[in-house]
Amino acid sequence: MKTNSSKLLQLIALLLVVSIGNLSCEKTKEKTIASEDIKAYGSLVAELTSPPNVPKPIGNRSAKKLIISMEILERESEIANGVTYVFWTFGGTVPGSFIRGRVGDEVEFTLKNHPNNRLPHNIDLHAVTGQGGGAEASFVAPGHQKTFSFKLLNPGLYVYHCATAPVGMHIANGMYGLILVEPKGGLPPVDKEFYVMQGDFYTKGKYGEPGEQPFDMQKAIDENPDYVLFNGKVGGLTGDNKLHAEVGETVRLFVGNGGPNLVSSFHVIGEIFDKVFVDGGTTVSENIQTTLIAAGGASVVEFKVESPSQLILVDHSIFRAFNKGALGVLSVSGNKNNKVFAGEITEGIYQPEGSVIQNLDIDGKTVDTDSGVSLTKAEKMVFGKNLFNATCAACHLQDGKGIANAFPPLAKSDYLNKDVDRAIRVVLKGLSGEVTVNGNIYNSVMPAQQFNDAETASILTYVYNSWGNNGTEVSAEQVKKIRNNE
Amino acid sequence: MKILCTTVLIFYILFVKGQNDNMAYVAGGKFVPLYGSVNKKPISIDPFFLDKTPVTHQEFLSFINKYPKWQRNKVKKIFAGENYLEKWPSDTNFPKELQNSPVTQISWFAAKAYCECVGKRLPTVNEWEFAAMASQTEIDARKNEAFTREILSGYETPNTYKKEVGISKANYWGIYDLHNMVWEWTLDFNSIMISGENRDKNNTNLFCGASALGADDLMNYAAFMRYAFRSSIQANFSINSLGFRCAQDLKEKG
Numbered sequence: 001m002k003t004n005s006s007k008l009l010q011l012i013a014l015l016l017v018v019s020i021g022n023l024s025c026e027k028t029k030e031k032t033i034a035s036e037d038i039k040a041y042g043s044l045v046a047e048l049t050s051p052p053n054v055p056k057p058i059g060n061r062s063a064k065k066l067i068i069s070m071e072i073l074e075r076e077s078e079i080a081n082g083v084t085y086v087f088w089t090f091g092g093t094v095p096g097s098f099i100r101g102r103v104g105d106e107v108e109f110t111l112k113n114h115p116n117n118r119l120p121h122n123i124d125l126h127a128v129t130g131q132g133g134g135a136e137a138s139f140v141a142p143g144h145q146k147t148f149s150f151k152l153l154n155p156g157l158y159v160y161h162c163a164t165a166p167v168g169m170h171i172a173n174g175m176y177g178l179i180l181v182e183p184k185g186g187l188p189p190v191d192k193e194f195y196v197m198q199g200d201f202y203t204k205g206k207y208g209e210p211g212e213q214p215f216d217m218q219k220a221i222d223e224n225p226d227y228v229l230f231n232g233k234v235g236g237l238t239g240d241n242k243l244h245a246e247v248g249e250t251v252r253l254f255v256g257n258g259g260p261n262l263v264s265s266f267h268v269i270g271e272i273f274d275k276v277f278v279d280g281g282t283t284v285s286e287n288i289q290t291t292l293i294a295a296g297g298a299s300v301v302e303f304k305v306e307s308p309s310q311l312i313l314v315d316h317s318i319f320r321a322f323n324k325g326a327l328g329v330l331s332v333s334g335n336k337n338n339k340v341f342a343g344e345i346t347e348g349i350y351q352p353e354g355s356v357i358q359n360l361d362i363d364g365k366t367v368d369t370d371s372g373v374s375l376t377k378a379e380k381m382v383f384g385k386n387l388f389n390a391t392c393a394a395c396h397l398q399d400g401k402g403i404a405n406a407f408p409p410l411a412k413s414d415y416l417n418k419d420v421d422r423a424i425r426v427v428l429k430g431l432s433g434e435v436t437v438n439g440n441i442y443n444s445v446m447p448a449q450q451f452n453d454a455e456t457a458s459i460l461t462y463v464y465n466s467w468g469n470n471g472t473e474v475s476a477e478q479v480k481k482i483r484n485n486e
Numbered sequence: 487m488k489i490l491c492t493t494v495l496i497f498y499i500l501f502v503k504g505q506n507d508n509m510a511y512v513a514g515g516k517f518v519p520l521y522g523s524v525n526k527k528p529i530s531i532d533p534f535f536l537d538k539t540p541v542t543h544q545e546f547l548s549f550i551n552k553y554p555k556w557q558r559n560k561v562k563k564i565f566a567g568e569n570y571l572e573k574w575p576s577d578t579n580f581p582k583e584l585q586n587s588p589v590t591q592i593s594w595f596a597a598k599a600y601c602e603c604v605g606k607r608l609p610t611v612n613e614w615e616f617a618a619m620a621s622q623t624e625i626d627a628r629k630n631e632a633f634t635r636e637i638l639s640g641y642e643t644p645n646t647y648k649k650e651v652g653i654s655k656a657n658y659w660g661i662y663d664l665h666n667m668v669w670e671w672t673l674d675f676n677s678i679m680i681s682g683e684n685r686d687k688n689n690t691n692l693f694c695g696a697s698a699l700g701a702d703d704l705m706n707y708a709a710f711m712r713y714a715f716r717s718s719i720q721a722n723f724s725i726n727s728l729g730f731r732c733a734q735d736l737k738e739k740g
Binding site: 074075076086115116117118119120139140141142143144164165166169173214215217218 | 569631634635638639641642643644645669707710711713714715717718719720723724725726727
């Protein structure tokens with residue numbers, strides 16, 4: 001009897017285990033089968049957009065056969081003003097074209113390798129379930145094209161990238177982008193959607209060094225980038241390229257990180273993310289200040305803009321933002337909303353720095369000079385403008401107008417025009433304490449800049465000959481004199 | 487005595503025979519290629535001759551004139567893809583400015599036929615790689631960072647196929663333009679990927695992690711790119727940036 005009852009117990013236990021096993025098995029199966037079995041009705045040529053634009057939402061459309069055609073282009077373009085780099089691109093831009101589909105779509109993907117390209121390429125889409133994410137099926141020589149197909153099973157925001165050897169180099173040269181897979185019925189509508197992707201770049205010359213800059217393999221292996229950028233260029237999302245929204249609008253950013261090496265601490269200065277789709281997946285986290293985006297990962301962030309301002313997109317690993325280029329602007333216009341932000345208190349304002357290596361040490365004599373360089377005024381204007389936009393514009397802005405109560409204007413500035421030697425000294429040694437510029441009092445800190453004599457002369461010549469200033473030309477000798485004598 | 491004979495023979499080849507044409511003598515030796523050696527054991531390269539420069543448009547036109555079946559409109563499609571000599575304005579006319587530039591947009595079949603018709607052959611991958619690892623002063627400069635860096639930046643420079651052959655500096659063997667000009671066909675360009683001897687590593691493809699595992703020298707990114715390129719092509723492909731040069735065995739020449 002005893003043996004019988006224990007056998008019975010064993011049997012019950014066994015049944016329980018089996019049935020639990022079945023349950024969990026069915027649960028996961030059900031999900032996959034559901035996506036897999038969604039029928040595709042008709043076909044559709046996918047809209048592809050270059051950054052920062054995003055294709056139209058899928059809305060209520062049924063799953064379809066989605067036809068995608070993407071061209072690979074190896075092309076030289078500017079990585080910063082006056083600095084060129086040979087980028088390898090999906091669709092001609094860094095990041096590559098944005099792809100948007102929905103769960104159940106059957107994608108027919110054609111990858112075209114332009115005949116003028118030197119190298120074979122392929123594509124690994126993280127949204128693909130299958131060998132290499134499509135890498136092997138799409139491996140294509142210059143002047144050829146490959147077509148492969150797959151079904152979108154899981155909703156989310158996914159990275160795609162080239163996976164041809166040497167993989168790191170193909171990614172480092174800009175071969176990545178995003179593919180969004182919307183759930184059935186689509187994401188909830190918002191007013192504005194933008195496409196932003198971070199990447200790190202490794203050049204032979206240091207940040208801002210003008211001319212053609214080749215890829216530096218050793219720096220890439222050492223994970224020591226010269227540039228960390230949004231949308232492939234210093235200023236890719238600032239100046240004329242900044243994003244725009246109106247007060248009261250809801251904004252959704254599709255943010256990816258192509259890497260190849262760095263993980264991003266994505267943050268928008270002056271905003272709080274109402275919602276973050278963590279890692280680009282289904283989990284929604286609310287009220288987030290900074291979200292981590294893995295290399296080869298993505299995130300969807302949403303917020304409502306309540307007050308007019310210049311929201312600053314940064315990688316909050318902050319030296320990358322102010323010294324390596326990871327800076328963008330979302331300009332919000334509209335009526336002031338004093339309830340949300342009165343904007344009158346200057347204390348506690350964040351203190352961005354210039355973009356080259358800075359030195360708070362007042363002893364400027366230790367800095368190397370490059371006095372052999374002699375430039376014409378026209379050359380100084382070009383060189384100076386590039387350096388100004390890469391460094392000084394972070395605070396004084398590209399139009400030299402500065403930011404009220406924080407960073408004094410350089411445009412039509414009485415303080416600047418009155419004393420050239422003082423201006424040189426400020427660039428070389430920094431400035432702190434109270435100054436009055438055009439009748440307004442500023443009290444903050446400008447760190448010493450590590451420019452050499454020729455660079456300093458060029459920047460100041462550019463500043464003195466722009467925005468209604470008095471047209472002074474500054475020479476490297478003047479700078480040298482002040483550097484050495486004081 | 488034997489050594490003396492060999493030396494005399496080599497000198498004869500080098501200075502009597504070799505001077506009259508545009509081939510360079512490569513003494514051969516042992517080396518470990520990036521791919522294609524079993525367990526990273528060095529492989530032996532027998533001495534051979536290699537064209538000093540890639541075959542030019544002018545030279546290829548002479549070949550076509552002799553063997554019209556290789557003209558763009560006469561060639562059998564299975565031997566040459568759609569882009570075969572696509573830049574040529576006519577069957578017997580190349581773009582003028584490219585006279586002394588390497589002929590490109592030619593298939594493996596065409597390159598092989600050319601070499602055979604002049605009594606030569608295409609070099610093997612290992613021969614090509616052996617000759618191409620030499621800098622101006624070293625037989626094996628692969629560990630030389632500046633050398634690799636220069637090759638790498640050459641691969642990133644667009645339109646180098648328009649350059650004229652033989653103007654850059656020759657390498658240790660007296661060979662020009664192995665780098666910084668065009669990719670070059672080799673006899674067994676696809677053997678490493680498809681039927682190479684390192685099947686024991688069971689995954690020799692060039693994607694993602696696998697590429698790093700099979701590599702003998704992680705730093706040699708430039709070589710990675712050549713092997714990746716070779717594995718992406720098929721024998722009837724005709725590509726803008728892909729040309730060739732010929733090799734010859736010692737006995738054929740002697």
